[in-house]
Amino acid sequence: MIETWRWYGPDLDQITLDEVAQTGATGIVNALHEIPYGEVWSQQAIAARRKLIEQAGFTWSVVESLPIHERIKRGDGDLAHLFANYRQSMANLADEGVSVICYNFMPVLDWTRTDLAAPLARGSGSCLRFEAYKMAAFEVHMLGRADAASDYLPAVLDQARSWFEASTESDRDALLHAIMSGLPGAFDRYDIAGLRHQLSLYDGIDRAQIRANFKRFLDEVIPTAEDLGLRLCVHPDDPPRDILGLPRVVSNVEDIAWILAAVDSRANGLTLCSGSLGANPANDVPAIARQFADRIHFAHLRNVRKDADGSFEEAAHLEGDTDMAAVIAALLDEENRRKEIERQDHQIPFRPDHGHEIAGDIGKGTFPGYPLVGRLRGLAELRGVIEGLMHMQKQGQAHG
Template identity: 50%
Template sequence: MKQTWRWFGPHDLTSIDDIIQSGAEGVVSALHHIPNGEVWTPEEIALRQRQIGTRKDGSPSGLRWDVVESLPISEDIKQQTGDWRLHIANYQTSLRHLAQAGLEVICYNFMPVLDWTRTALRWRLAHGGTCMRFELNDFAAFDIHILERKGAGDDYPETVVEEAGRRFADMSDADKITLARSVTMGLPGSTESMSLADMHTHLARYGAISRDQLRAHFIAFLEKVVPVAEDLGLRLCCHPDDPPFPLLGLPRIMSTGEHFRLILDAVNSPANGMTLCSGSLGARPDNDLPSIMAELGDRVHFLHLRNVTRENDAIMGSFYEAEHLGGDTDMVALIAAVLAEEGRRKAAGRIDWEIPMRPDHGQDILDDLNRSAQPGYPTIGRMKGLAELRGITKALQHSAVRYQDA
């Protein structure tokens, strides 16, 4: 696996110099300042490449922009409304510009409205650090009593609805503001929350779009962009839903291995692939990560390695971000499956045999606690995670160890 690091640009509290010291071999980044649906120009792409390639003192960093995360898909495309055809054409143009700049791996997602959802961004752990958490009763309190979404109470078990009511009644005004801000923070690259009015507007725009309709819209998008990507030698890879179950009455279509299989079969091309995020998929008890890697590994173009601890066994349940080798996903077995896939690719002569990986998220520990970094992206917590993942990889590749084929 090629070890990479997510960087949000010059405003990121983790600098390029820090990334070098972490031992990462490449950078994952995006042009978050360009509105969804607009073209990524060659000039903006080249600027980001120069920023990644330069240390603070102006000397070469030795790093390159290896993975785009993400080239976002507009809500118009997901809903097939407004300027969706123009946005697809712009997406195709952006792909051409990225290919001209030498980029090959493009991560994206097809989640409606929010890219991820948590109820606490800095939940206190027993060791004194913090992490992100999704707590179902708190989310229901937001959905039913703060957002006041019509029919929200019908989407939860009666016990959850009752507990959500009790929690809301005990919340101070400050608690309500904090919860709402946490839930609506899920726009990677942004430090601003979406307002409740914005949420209602977005939810209303989806109207009666069903899961099958959203999937049809996704396939229609892929039918337009995948042939372009294949001609350009690009590898597109969809990120799973986070969390991997329906929220806010919105459909979810990329939450399980079966969901990915449907999309990969519908547009069957090596350019149409998967970002295997062990944290997102691992939040569901029915997702077996090593098995998913073994089955779909041929189309896995990018890896997010992180872990979560599920607080119950429900499909829609609570969880928190665990240490990378803790939690409910067997990370050793997953990495073994990845290495087995890489071995098969190398033997077959594939140029993409080495799959880029990044340590996803991380717990805020030590000096992270004073830095107020992007939620989920602490410097030290991710360095710890990368070191642990690197150690497992080194051990499994050692001549004294034989890992099983997945």
């Protein structure tokens, strides 16, 4: 497996490439976050970023993300120029040697959390957390979304009301900020009125329509990906459930199977995010990894700890509800299968996802979920699991 590290670029990330080099990762996962959604990524801009990354001793392994404009997700109006721009960006990336593009199809928001610095059980560190009652308080009492109450348990709604009645303006501002923080590379940040407007643009758009719009996107771009030798891989919804009344369509086994069958091509693949999928109690992440192994082009490895009310938080990489060793074993088995059939792309790039803010990370102001030391701890733990499993495989082969 190829060790990679998500880096937000020289103008956004406080972590330097020299510091990333000290983690041992060999690949950088990057995007041109400074370019507004829907515009072409020029070959010149891509080449400049590639040169910067390669001069620091890395390969630019994966683009995360080449974002999809909201109008495409809504199926809004004449989209020809947006599809053309997306295809041109794909071509420019391919010309500069990038071969894997991670993207998502989540309406309006990317990953969603209510707390960016929830305290850890031990020590003074913190983690990202999704608190069901705070999300209910936001939707019901701050946003005033119609029918929001029907999405939550009565006990959660009671907690939401109590929290809201006791909250200060600063508390409510912090909650809005946390919910908006899942868009680290986006220019748009919404206040309550702005978010209401964005949600109103999805009025009347149901799950079937979102799927139809997704299918149209795949039909428009996958043939180009095939021609260019690119592999696109959709990122699961985070959390894997409807949010703010918006249909989400990449949340479970049935969703993934539908997407991969919608355009049956190796170029139409999956980013296996063990944390996103793991936040749904119905998702068996190791089983998902095995079922869709041949279409997994990229992996985010992290863990979550879930509560019965729908809340969850980021756990240490080997300490959450998901059997991380089983997930990695599935990926290694797939790599071996690809190697046996002599696929050049048999290695799967992965990165340690959302880490705890610990030790020297505290107070550094890095992107929520993307500290240096916390992710380094995660990478070291994952590296140990990978090496141990590979050793066991070799021992088995030697005695086979």
